[in-house]
Amino acid sequence: MPPSTEGPAQVGVLAPSGMLGAGFAPETIERGLALGPDVIAVDGGSTDSGPHYLGTGIAKTTEAAVSRDLRILLKAAATADIPLIVGSCGTSGTDSGVDWVAGIAERVMAEEGLTLKVARIYSEQEAAQLKEELGAGRVHALAPHGPLQPETLESCTHIVGMMGHEPFVEAIREGAQVVLAGRATDTALAAAVPLMLGMPAGPTWHAAKIVECGGQCTTDPRLGGVFATIDHDGFVIEPLDATNVCTPMSVAAHMLYETANPYRMREPAGTLDVSDATYSALDDRRVRVEGSRFEPADQHTIKLEGARVTGYETVSFSGIRDPYIAAGIDRWAALLRVILTERVSQTLGLTDDDYGLDIRLYGHNAILEDIDPDPGPPKEVGVMLLVNAPTQATATAVAKVANPLMLHLPLPEMPYLPSFAFATSPAEIERGAAYEFVLNHVVDVDAPTSMFRIHHTREVSRA
Known part of the structure; x- marks a missing residue:
């Protein structure tokens, strides 16, 4: 200007x-x-x-x-x-x-x-209109995303243009x-x-x-x-x-x-x-x-943002202060994953493809993971189990199978049964639908305001 x-x-x-x-x-x-x-x-x-x-x-x-x-x-x-x-x-x-x-x-x-x-x-944008723009070659991916697929647009619950x-x-x-x-x-x-x-x-x-x-x-x-x-x-x-x-x-x-x-x-x-x-x-x-x-x-563009449901989540959180478990917390977390996977298969008949598990050890590499400059053994650990599944019922069922393990799971060589502490009762908290961002693309436009709608409301005053 x-x-x-x-x-x-x-x-x-x-x-x-x-x-x-x-x-x-x-x-x-x-x-x-x-x-x-x-x-x-x-x-x-x-x-x-x-x-x-x-x-x-x-x-x-x-x-x-x-x-x-x-x-x-x-x-x-x-x-x-x-x-x-x-x-x-x-x-x-x-x-x-x-x-x-x-x-x-x-x-x-x-x-x-x-x-x-x-x-x-x-x-907010309509998927049908964006599919037309996509078909006309006016939608382009931003790194690291690849070309946009029409079904991705259809899967979004909401799409906005920036x-x-x-x-x-x-x-x-x-x-x-x-x-x-x-x-x-x-x-x-x-x-x-x-x-x-x-x-x-x-x-x-x-x-x-x-x-x-x-x-x-x-x-x-x-x-x-x-x-x-x-x-x-x-x-x-x-x-x-x-x-x-x-x-x-x-x-x-x-x-x-x-x-x-x-x-x-x-x-x-x-x-x-x-x-x-x-x-x-x-x-x-x-x-x-x-x-x-x-x-x-040379070309005015509007960036798109869109989100879609990836499944339903249930979370459990327990705290570990047992010094022996804390000293071997990585082995314990690996054991938890193995035994939980086995028990879910035995009791619920589910395979790894039917759900997802995320085990986070707060107080031990939960944030930086393997690049933590001070990975020494922690004194206490907060264990967060996050389960993602196609239905809320499935996610909660998997978390319930994990309940006794997150309360008492010992390492194989331990001569006693340790006790941990859940942060909440009930231990399983249903988080509902989980979402992911799936659009990192721009649309070529002929006019900067063409994708947006301006609505002027009446003046507002005290009655």
Whole structure:
């Protein structure tokens, strides 16, 4: 987007936190408003917590937390007469997630007597339409995935497309004061208004990347969000909390976060290049960045995310403090797997192909496994057994077969029967359907907004 000859000299972006519902101190928002923002932008979701939330269309945040944050931000946006943008609503950006957040916003505005125009942007995709795009050769795999198969699309419970900044700009230009969107790139939320107002793409996208997680680019992320001031030559980042600090190191380091390349990051419209960026301390808490570039793509693409059911899970967790078992815990875990497999075959008539087992030894290589630099014998171990099967009944039956083994299984040479402790009663906890991400593909589009639907709702006010 070329710079505007009539636009503002700079644009301010208030990023209150890394995620709606994560919480922030109200006084940080007050200070942010004093800095003169042109937009409040906050992410509403993430894939960090796995595929369950996309698979089910259920948020990982509680309604009370989202309502609390929205109440503060809606009042702030109304006071400053600036847009409030929330992306990836309901964690995964499904249509139901957008409607869930919109319902909360409507109740909050009615309670506070606010009258604001709200736009919902839906990003959920139909498998049938995507199959047509696939057949036309417009769907491409991202590494390490291979070519997409039509049946993979059909197996997904939910599929979303990841929008860039363009749908936000369109909604705001059509009069929206609050934009609640489905799945979006984290950066698009903060980049939309600066780009719309004529700020150059290089500094804008780089600033948006730095503020995407709120205070993550500060020396104390616990103290709240940040404020970005973008101009035609670069941008300035400062914390919203007056006691917090941004340093050149803390700001530059955020390009390492969730990126395959710390110098280049792809957006639907092109690629941010920060290889020549410079980071300078303006004072003891503010940092200025210059030299960022943005390379427009020859083809605009929309990334797809999809999740499907892989089976049903039941989990058991027991704790081991027996010193002899702990010293030989790897042998014990291997024995548990062998004996459990045999007993499941004998009692349930199931083979290895009928279910899956995952045995995790917390306190002993459960996280790093074989690359743990300190694999010495533990003093105590938490044993997690996770069973996956085509039905919940089968998963639970396998876990029940494991019950006596996870309570008393001795090593072959032991002259006594050890006792362990289950963390819960009943020992078996049914987790329900388990999901996996199965899409890591992009779709070529002719228009940046073509895969998304913008719905403007009525103004909301106290009756």
